[in-house]
Every structure is written in C-alpha cells, then in structure tokens.
Amino acid sequence: MKKIHFIIPLTCLSILLIGCQSIESKETNHDNPQQSSNEQVEGEVMEVILSRSSLEDTIIFKDEASIKEFKDMISSSIKQDGIVNMSNPDYDIDIMFKKDKKQTYYLWVGENRQNGSLMKADDTHTIYTFDEETNKKISKLLQRKH
Structure with missing residues (x-):
C-alpha cells in the first residue's frame, strides 16, 4: 500500500515533465529565424510597378529580365522573427x-552593403530580408529607371 502512495505521485510527475519537454522542443523547431519565405510569385507577371508617396515617382518594369530580378528577390528572401517596427518603406511594389x-x-x-527588406502588404507583422547581392541588383534596376 505504501508503494502505491509513492508510485502514483512519481508517475504524475514523470508525465508532467515529459509533456513540458515535448512542448519546448516543438516551439524551438517551429521558430527558425533562417527560414526562407518560400514565397513564390506564381503565374505570368505582366509588370512590376514601384511607387513612392508621390505619384511622380512611379516606375514600371515590363521587361522579362527586370521582372525576373524581382521574382528572385521575393523567392530568396528570409523570414525574420520578432516584432516588426519599421519606418515608411522606400517603395510599394505591385506585381500585376x-x-x-x-x-x-x-x-x-x-x-x-546592407541587406534589403521586404514585407507583404497583407501581413505587416512579418518582415523578410534579402542579401547584399540581391540588394545591389535591385538598386541597379532602380538607378537605370530614374
């Protein structure tokens, strides 16, 4: 009888510790800051429109090479965890x-030599970054159009 009083609390404690351990490992695997956005631009893109706050600063890209650069930027971006608190964006991008x-x-x-950042307009709680090389390519595209 004394063994039962000892075994029951020990069993409950073991179950509790095992349960806490599995929750912790699920959270650790789920929140990976180096996770790629896996965002793909699917479908035939007709044009990419970049705009600033003033209507005069609208840039339209219709050539395949430029569109490919924007598609590559989006698909190679890396999701960043944490709270997003950003200044106003340099550009709004509309992919048509x-x-x-x-x-x-x-x-x-x-x-x-900094990375660039990207945010989906319909998900302003998540930011994605892309590397310096991609940032240079996008900057060159913008310089050619201005």
Missing part, C-alpha cells in the same frame, strides 16, 4: 498578373 490579379509588397532598399 494576367486576369487582373495583384500582389503588393513594401520594399526597403539597403544602403552601403
């Missing part, structure tokens, strides 16, 4: 597809 579909992003172009 056939059949009047549109995806909108916010873009921050990094300066002097």
Whole structure:
C-alpha cells in the first residue's frame, strides 16, 4: 500500500515533465529565424510597378529580365522573427498578373552593403530580408529607371 502512495505521485510527475519537454522542443523547431519565405510569385507577371508617396515617382518594369530580378528577390528572401517596427518603406511594389490579379509588397532598399527588406502588404507583422547581392541588383534596376 505504501508503494502505491509513492508510485502514483512519481508517475504524475514523470508525465508532467515529459509533456513540458515535448512542448519546448516543438516551439524551438517551429521558430527558425533562417527560414526562407518560400514565397513564390506564381503565374505570368505582366509588370512590376514601384511607387513612392508621390505619384511622380512611379516606375514600371515590363521587361522579362527586370521582372525576373524581382521574382528572385521575393523567392530568396528570409523570414525574420520578432516584432516588426519599421519606418515608411522606400517603395510599394505591385506585381500585376494576367486576369487582373495583384500582389503588393513594401520594399526597403539597403544602403552601403546592407541587406534589403521586404514585407507583404497583407501581413505587416512579418518582415523578410534579402542579401547584399540581391540588394545591389535591385538598386541597379532602380538607378537605370530614374
């Protein structure tokens, strides 16, 4: 009888510790800051429109090479965990597809060897970054159009 009084609390304690341990490992695996966005621009892109706050600063890209650079930027971006508190974006990006579909992003172009940042307009709680090399390519595209 004394063994039962000892075994029951010990069993409950073991179950509790095992339960806490599995929850902790699930959280650790789920929150990976180096997770790629896996965001793909699917469908035939007709044009990419970049705009600033003033209507005069609208840039339209229709050539395949430029569109490919923007698609590569989005698909190679890496999701960053944490609270997002950003300044106003450098550009709004509207990716226009056939059949009047549109995806909108916010873009921050990094300066002097910095990474750039990207945010989906419909998910302002998550930010994605892209590397310095991609940032240089996007900056060159923008310089050619200005």
